[in-house]
Amino acid sequence: MNAIPVPRDIPLPMPAPEPILIGVLVIFFLMHIVFVNFMVGGALLTFWYQLRGLKEKRFDDLAYEIASTITANKSIAVVLGVGPLLAINTIYTVYFYTANALTGAFWISIIPLVITAFVLTYVHKYLWHQMERMKWLHIGLAAVVSLLFLFIPLIFLTNINLMLFPEKWGTVQGFFSALMLPNVFARYAHFVLACPAMTGLFLVWLFRRKDDAEIAATGFERTELIRKGYQWAFWPTAAQFVIGPIALLTLPETQEPIHSVIAVFGVAILVSLGMAHLMFTETRRPAETIGKSFVPICVMMLVVVGLMGTGRHLYREAAVTPHRELVRAKTADYMRKVDEANRQAATAAEGSAEGVSQ
Amino acid sequence: MDFPVFHLDFLGNRYLIAGIAILHVLINHGLAVGMMPLIAAMEWYGHKKQDPRWDKLAYKILFVCFLITTTVGALTGVGIWFSVSLVNPYSIASLIRVFFWAWFTEWLVFVTEVCLILAYTLTWKKWTAQGPESKKRHIRLGFALAFASWVTMAIIVAILGFMMDPGNWLTVNSFWTGVMNPLYIPQLAFRTPLAATMAGIIAMFLILFFTKKQDQFRNDALRAVGLWTLAFAPFVLVAGWWYYTSVPDAMKDNLGVSLGTLEFVDWQTKFLQIAVITVVTILLVVQFAISRPKLLPKVALVVPFVAILWMTGHFERVREFIRKPYVIGQYMYANGLRVEDYALLQRDGVLTYATYSNPLTEAEKAELPNGLSEPERTARLEAIQKGKDVFMNTCTRCHTGHGVNSITGHLQRMFGDQPWTPELTAGYIESMHYAQPYMPPFPGNKAELQLLGTYLQHLQQNKAPIPGAQSVGVIVSGAAAARSPEMTNQTEAAVQ
Known part of the structure; x- marks a missing residue:
């Protein structure tokens, strides 16, 4: 039966006005996802430069520099994820918990998978020099870490996607069938491309602030390192102009119109174009002027990330609002019935008590 | 629910x-x-x-x-x-x-x-x-x-x-x-x-x-x-x-x-x-x-x-x-139901308000009594399905079917190998919270007690693991009336 389920919500009031909860959700989620981008992108770039380091030692040193940043970024990524998790639990209780339960085995496996990825990240970083003689094993660790970091977001994404479509809840059988719902892979590709792009910008920031001795230790010129950062930022961003529209076009239809969503993403694309142009210009700049546009690029990236978060939220609202009205009505109706049944039971109890006393 | x-x-x-x-x-x-x-x-x-x-x-x-x-x-x-x-x-x-x-x-x-x-x-x-x-x-x-x-x-x-x-x-x-x-x-x-x-x-x-x-x-x-x-x-x-x-x-x-x-x-x-x-x-x-x-x-x-x-x-x-x-x-x-809900659920039944049903796997459908005609078999499976839904909604937060802290383990200790007839188990479950103050009262109505009893009787023979929604998904209840525990004649016959 492919009926649309209408569950009841938790019959307790929201702990705060909805706009505040939405603010908590969107703002802190964006902060979380930026650090997730740094973490996943950092792991991918470390792996890539370690492979290049097999032929040229200084790439291995560069890989070590990048690997050193993952330790802090991954901890901040996790801790920043808790706030938005709390908010999504509160605002979208019915939707989020349903998606969690339907993909439960994979959902709970996030915990051991992240622990494994983090422990391996530490082993990879802190035993870097001790494992010089086991280079392939060491690189193998980086590969496993990268794969884990790539897979875990897919579980999250599948859940966040599934929660939007109550009409699919009755047809999904576990994680893999939820994975096949429309839009998952397009959104995933969009996310994966953002990882090296954001990490590229992070590297520009990192290599601009390191002192000369630290830069010299890498075996590269500062300009080269900054340029590499911009290249990592630019090319995946350029690819987003293909993947982004695919993600937008494959969004399942909603009952509510999504003009505002399209408008927000449209503005984001325009700002991204300006940002990509500046990134590309930076990759071509000489040593004297490279980094000149770093602050404007970061500001534009902030605007783009903010617009993406806003657009996603507007779409989420468009997808679930009609269904949420049904849930509200059903909850209210149920509570009326509960009150009535309790009154009835109380009357019956009084009646039987009177019967006993007479 | x-x-x-x-x-x-x-x-x-x-x-x-x-x-x-x-x-x-x-x-x-x-x-x-x-x-x-x-x-x-x-x-x-x-x-x-x-x-x-x-x-x-x-x-x-x-x-x-x-x-x-x-x-x-x-x-x-x-x-x-x-x-x-x-x-x-x-x-x-x-x-x-x-x-x-x-x-x-x-x-x-x-x-x-x-x-x-x-x-x-x-x-x-x-x-x-x-x-x-x-x-x-x-x-x-x-x-x-x-x-x-x-x-x-x-x-x-x-x-x-x-x-x-x-x-x-x-x-x-x-x-x-x-x-x-x-x-x-x-x-x-x-x-x-x-x-x-x-x-x-x-x-x-x-x-x-x-x-x-x-x-x-x-x-x-x-x-x-x-x-x-x-x-x-x-x-x-x-x-x-x-x-x-x-x-x-x-x-x-x-x-x-x-x-x-x-x-x-x-x-x-x-x-x-x-x-x-x-x-x-x-x-x-x-x-x-x-x-x-x-x-x-x-x-x-x-x-x-x-x-x-x-x-x-x-x-x-x-x-x-x-x-x-x-x-x-x-x-x-502990079963996730509010104390306040009990009056309603015990009057109308848990299944009346359940949004989902938990599909039986083929393995769970096995071990039915021999010699059932096709209509009897269908009715029996329908009763077992409803009994399973009662079990999933009211027992599984603490109990498994056959694993740790299993309901079959408890029944085995109490009733041994004698047939766990619905009369036997339903009678016990109805009043178990008096003898076992750690247990919540049974939240459903009388018909659901019988359905649960039928399911438990089935579990005595059928040892197949009971899957959760994470592996077999759910069936969305159509109209509440279609899933009302008011028994059809056939289901009633199957419970007997």
């Missing part, structure tokens, strides 16, 4: 939460709340004495804590959320509605704590090399981290205390009345010295790894950390006493007096014994470590550590113990 039922039929749902939560508590208490002040104190002492050996030792211990707390520690914290929201979404969702701001504040402190532990660990060597002023700043950072760790625990304990005894919250429905529940302060007072004592024992264990046997410094370090441990151990007993003398008041509203009291006396006696054994063991081993440090084997420190784990485990059990048959005292039963 309103969420697809996540179910682990072998392990049991509660053990998923328990496994993750116990690991988290051990790491949180032993390596964060108790250990951070100890490490900061070591660093301070080394700086005061201008003895770099203290500094090195403190850093090594911190590094171990850093590796474990930022991986297993942090993720098991998130894991508690994940597992509870899978196993009992009704309770966690209700708690979030009440405690959102407490959790939000706890999260902000947690963010601070993580930033501080990152800063404290990653700047240690650099700031130490920068001279005494930087070192003093670093030590202050250590104490700030210790304080943040304690505050996160202090906030969470309020929520744990609330789950056992909501105090006045049921009548005065506000956040602060929930926080100031009567078990809060005693519980916090117990956990604080417990964490410090655990940290002391773990630190002594690590000292044996990080120092050499012939090194005089090993003796000094063991003696100092031994004194730290001895200083806190008596408070574990004192606060433990305060805690469990507060328990009966909290408990008496939940449990029937006679049986509840017997159970409580048993728990109390055991707790006393374990607490005394643990503290005596700690005193003996620590005294030995101080007086004969050279003879102290590593394994000797494992003994008080295991004793502390035993005591902590028994202590944590009390939360389960007190709150039953509720998951949120007086408000929500």
Whole structure:
């Protein structure tokens, strides 16, 4: 039966006005996802430069520099994820918990998978020099870490996607069938491309602030390192102009119109174009002027990330609002019935008590 | 009812939460709340004495804590959320509605704590090399981290205390009345010295790894950390006493007096014994470590550590113990149904309001009685399906079909190999909460009791694992009428 389920919500009031909860959700989620981008992108770039380091030692040193940043970024990524998790639990209780339960085995496996990825990240970083003689094993660790970091977001994404479509809840059988719902892979590709792009910008920031001795230790010129950062930022961003529209076009239809969503993403694309142009210009700049546009690029990236978060939220609202009205009505109706049944039971109890006393 | 039922039929749902939560508590208490002040104190002492050996030792211990707390520690914290929201979404969702701001504040402190532990660990060597002023700043950072760790625990304990005894919250429905529940302060007072004592024992264990046997410094370090441990151990007993003398008041509203009291006396006696054994063991081993440090084997420190784990485990059990048959005292039963809902559900039936049905697998459909005609078979399967839905919605938060704490295990113990007819089992289940005050009353109506009985009869023969929604999905109830427990003639015949 492919009926649309209408569950009841938790019959307790929201702990705060909805706009505040939405603010908590969107703002802190964006902060979380930026650090997730740094973490996943950092792991991918470390792996890539370690492979290049097999032929040229200084790439291995560069890989070590990048690997050193993952330790802090991954901890901040996790801790920043808790706030938005709390908010999504509160605002979208019915939707989020349903998606969690339907993909439960994979959902709970996030915990051991992240622990494994983090422990391996530490082993990879802190035993870097001790494992010089086991280079392939060491690189193998980086590969496993990268794969884990790539897979875990897919579980999250599948859940966040599934929660939007109550009409699919009755047809999904576990994680893999939820994975096949429309839009998952397009959104995933969009996310994966953002990882090296954001990490590229992070590297520009990192290599601009390191002192000369630290830069010299890498075996590269500062300009080269900054340029590499911009290249990592630019090319995946350029690819987003293909993947982004695919993600937008494959969004399942909603009952509510999504003009505002399209408008927000449209503005984001325009700002991204300006940002990509500046990134590309930076990759071509000489040593004297490279980094000149770093602050404007970061500001534009902030605007783009903010617009993406806003657009996603507007779409989420468009997808679930009609269904949420049904849930509200059903909850209210149920509570009326509960009150009535309790009154009835109380009357019956009084009646039987009177019967006993007479 | 309103969420697809996540179910682990072998392990049991509660053990998923328990496994993750116990690991988290051990790491949180032993390596964060108790250990951070100890490490900061070591660093301070080394700086005061201008003895770099203290500094090195403190850093090594911190590094171990850093590796474990930022991986297993942090993720098991998130894991508690994940597992509870899978196993009992009704309770966690209700708690979030009440405690959102407490959790939000706890999260902000947690963010601070993580930033501080990152800063404290990653700047240690650099700031130490920068001279005494930087070192003093670093030590202050250590104490700030210790304080943040304690505050996160202090906030969470309020929520744990609330789950056992909501105090006045049921009548005065506000956040602060929930926080100031009567078990809060005693519980916090117990956990604080417990964490410090655990940290002391773990630190002594690590000292044996990080120092050499012939090194005089090993003796000094063991003696100092031994004194730290001895200083806190008596408070574990004192606060433990305060805690469990507060328990009966909290408990008496939940449990029937006679049986509840017997159970409580048993728990109390055991707790006393374990607490005394643990503290005596700690005193003996620590005294030995101080007086004969050279003879102290590593394994000797494992003994008080295991004793502390035993005591902590028994202590944590009390939360389960007190709150039953509720998951949120007086408000929500362990099956996730609100006390207030019972009148309606017992009148109209649970299935009338269930959003989903839990499909039977082919394996679950096997082992039907021989010689059934096709219509009888269909009717029988329909009754079993409905019985399974009753089981999934009302029993599975605590019980499995055939695994840990299985319902078939309990029935086997009570009724043996005689046929578990619906009359037999339904009769028992209807009144079991009088005999077993830990059990919530059965929430459904009479027809559903019979359907559950039919399903249990089927489980006596059919040993197939019962899958959860995570593997077989759910069937959405069409119209409520189609799923009403009002029995059709055929179903009624099948139940007989």
